[in-house]
Amino acid sequence: MARASFHSPEPRKPMSPLLSRRLLLRALGLSGVGLAFAPTLSSRALAAPSSRRTLVTVFLRGGVDGLSLVPPVDDAAYHRARPTLALRRTGEGAALALSGPFGLHPRLEPLLPLWNEGRLAVLHGVGLPTPVRSHFDAQDFVESGTPGRKSTPDGWLNRALGVEESAAPLRAVALQATLPRALFGDAGALAMGRLEEFRLRVGRRGAEATRGFAALYAGAVDEALRTTGQGAFDALSQLDAEHLSRLPPTSGVEYPRGPLGQRLGDIARLIRGDVGLEVAATEMGGWDTHAAQGAATGTFANRCAELAGALSAFARDVGPLLERVTVVVLTEFGRTVRENGSRGTDHGVGSAMLVLGGGVKGGQVHGRFESLTPDRLQDGRDVPAWTDVRAPLAEVLRACRPGVDLTRVFPGFTPGAPLGLFA
C-alpha cells in the first residue's frame, strides 16, 4: 500500500512517564489483521516527535474582568472607581498577596502553589489594538489573529500548526462541540465535545463496520476523502477514546464539576496518552458580568473557583509532563474600570492573561500597567490594551513552536520588545 511511505524509520523510543501505548492501541480488534491501516497507526504514533511541546488554550468567553482576576489592590483610583466590587489588600475577603501592587482573586487560591513555584505568570493590560466592544467581533479578531480584518478565513492556532505531510492524526484537538475559529484552516484539526464521543457508534457490529468504513476510505477515489479517512481511522485506532476517556486522573487529583474540568481532564488524558497532541483548545463561558458581579463571593468568584480548580487539577494531573506543556488563558476584552449601576461592569478593552507551564517565567505580573486614573484610560473608561494580544501569543509560539513563521501567523504585526514571559 502506498501508505507505507508514511512509515517513519525512527525506532520506538522509551517513554517512561507515559502510559503504555499498547494499553491504548487495544483498538477495534485490528491487531494482526492484514488490513491496510493496521500497521500505519503504530508507526504514525511513533513518528510524533515527543520532544514537541503541547500548547493548550482556554478561551474565557464573555470578556473577563481582569481587574477582579488580578486586582491592582494598591491603586486608589481602582478603589474609587469600584466602591462595591474592588478587592482589598487586607481584611475579610481580601485578595491573595502577590508580588508588587497586585493581588490574586481569593477564589483563585488553587493557583497559588503554581504561582509560588514560578510556573504561572500573569500578563496585565492585554487586549485588541483597537477597541472592539462586541463579543462576537472581538472574539473573531482574537481568534483569527488579524484584528480589524473580518475576512481572514483561518485562525492563528491553525496557522501556527502549519501543514505537515506526515503529521500525527491527533496533533490539534478542540475539546468543544465545534471547531473554534482559532483552529479553522488547512492544518488538520478535530473537535470533540468529550473524548468519549470520538469513536464510531458501531454498536454490536463493532469490528465489521469499522473495518468496512476503513476499507472504503482506503479505496476512495477522491484524495481529500482518502487522506482524511486515513487520518480519522488512524486517530480512532490510536486513540481508543472509549478506553482513554475512562483513564482516571492521576491519583489524588480531582477536577471540579462542570464542563471546564471535564474538558481539561480530557486534554490531560490526551497528553498522558502521548497521542501526538501539539495544540489543544477549549473554552469556558459565563464571564459577561454586567450585573451583580460580586467581589470575593458571588458570580465572578464562582467562575474563578471553577477555573482555578480545573487548571490546578490539570497541572497536577499531567505531573512532570507540565514541563512540556504551555497553557494560555485568554479572553476577548476586559471590562469597564468603573462599576455600573447594577454592581456589574460593562465591556471594556484591556484584560489579564494567564500563562502556565514549563519554561514560564512565573510568579510575576508582566506587562505595562498604570494607575487607573481616568486620564490614563482608553476613552476615559477602560483599561487600555497596553499590550497587543498578539504579542504574548507570538512569544508563547516562539517558546513552544520554535521555528514557526510568525509573520504568517500574525500577518502585519510587528512585535515590540519581548515581554519576557519565558525564562
Added chain:
Amino acid sequence: MRLVSLCSLVALLLSCASSPHPVRSEAPPDFGPGAEVHLLQRWAFGPSERDLAEVRALGVRGWVEARLARRDAPVSPVLEAKLQELPTLTMSMTQLASDYPGKKEREQALLDGRELLPPARIGLELSAAKVLRAVEGPNPLEEVLVDFWFNHFNVSADKGAVRWMVTSYERDAIRPHVLGRFRDMLGATARHPAMLFYLDNWRSTRDGMPRPARRMAKRDVAPTMEEDGDDEDPAASEPRPGLNENYARELLELHTLGVDGGYSQQDVREVARSFTGWSIRRPRREPEFFFRRRAHDTEAKQVLGQVIPARGGEADGEKVLDLLARHPATARHLATKLARRFVSDTPPPALVDRLAKVFLDSDGDLPTVYRALIDSPEFWAPEARGAKVKTPFEFVVSALRATRAQVEVRPRLVQALARMGEPLYRAPAPTGFPEGAAPWVNSGALVARLNFSLDLVSGRLPGARVTLSSLATPATPTAEAWVDTLGHTLLGTAPSAETRATVLAALSRRTEAASAEGEPGPVDVQLIAGLLLGSPEFQRQ
C-alpha cells in the same frame, strides 16, 4: 404510497401542460446517462423518490423550467402540518423579540406567572424548517438557492439581536429574490435590520458628528443607538458617533465586487459615507429600517470613479448599490461563486466568463444565469459528475431524502450538523460557510458523518424513521442482491465495483463469524445501508 405519487405526477403533468415553455419527455442525449441524478445532486440536495420521478416525467429542462417558474410539486399536507407546528416562522421580528426574550425578561415573566421560551427556540424552528423544506418541500431547487444566497449574504444569529431577525431575513430579504433580480436581493439585504445590525451599519455616522448632549441624546440619537440587543452592552455604549466601515467593506468584498474587484480603501470609505444614516429604529423593540438624517454625511462622494452628488440623503446608498450590482467585477465574482457551487471547486474559466456575460446582459436576472449554468457543457461534463464533496447540510439532507426518512426535526439533528461543522444560521464569519470541500473534510467531522449514517439506519436518530425494507426489494435476499439494490437506491446509481466488493467483504466476515457458531444469520441490511451512506461515494455529489 404508489397511488399518492401517481396522483401527484398527474397533477404535475397537468400543471405543466399550461406552461409556455416546451416540455420534453426525456433528457436530451447530450446530457448523458445519469443526467437526472446529476441534476438533482446539485439542484435538489440529491435524488429523492418523488423528485427523481418528476425529472424523469418532465425531462431535465422541463423540470428546471417548472421549478424556476415556481411551478412547484404539490405541497404535501404532511409537510404543511409539520411547518404549522413551528409558529416562529411567520412571526414578525418585534413579536419574536417580545415572545422569546432574553434571560432577564424571562425570569421577570416567570415571576408574573408567564413561562416564555428562550430565543434559542427561534433558531431551532428555523433550522427545522430548513431541513424539512429541503427534504420534502415542493421546490428543492428554490431551497438550494435560498441556502446559497443566505450564505452569500451571511448574517449570524450569534451576534446579539440578529437572533430575533434571522427568520425574517431569510423569509423577507432572501427567499423572495432568489428567483428574481440580483439588484433586488442586494437592496433587500442592505435595508434589512439583520444585515444593518450584523455588520454595524446601523450605528455608523458621519465623521465629526458631535456627541449629542445628554438632554438632546434622550430624544434623538442616543437612546436608540445605545440599544444593542444582548450581545453588546447597552450601558457601556455611550453614543460613540463615527464612521463604521464594516458593512461597506463586506459589501464590496463579499457581496458584490469580490476581494480582487479593483476597489481601494478610499472606495470603502466613500461607500461607508454613502450609507451613513441607514439604520434601525430600535434593534429590539422596533427592528425596522430607519434613515437617521442627522447621522448622514451630506457631502459629495466618489465611488469607483463615479461622483455621487452632495445632499443625496438616503438615496446615496441606493446609487452605490445600483453601481455595484451592474459592475463587471460583481458579475465575475458571482459567476465564480455560482460555478463553484454548482460545477466544481475549481470552475472552468471559460464557464465563468460566459456566466459573467449572461449576468451583465440580463441585468442580473438570476434565472437566466441559472439556465445558462444548467445548459452549459461544463455542468454536464464527466469530470463535473460527483466532483463536489457535500457540505454537512447537503450530506444530512441527501441521506434523509435517499432513505425516504420520516422526519421530525429534533434538536439532536441540528446538533449533529453542528458537530459536522455547520451550525445552521450561525456561520462564524461574514464569509458564510465555505463553499469548497477542504474545510469540511476533517477527521472529527468525518467521524460525525459516519456516526450519523449508522444512527440513521439503526433507528438511533431521534426524529428520523427509516424503513430499509421499503427502499429495495431484491429478487433473492442474498448479500450481493441487497448491496446492488440498496446501493442503487441510496447512491442514485450502481455502487462502484470497489465499494461493492468492500461492503460485501465486511459482510462476509460477519457471516463467517455467525456461521462458525452454526447459525447462518440473515443479511445485515442495516450494516449495508450504514456503510453505503458513510461511504466516500455518498459524501460526493
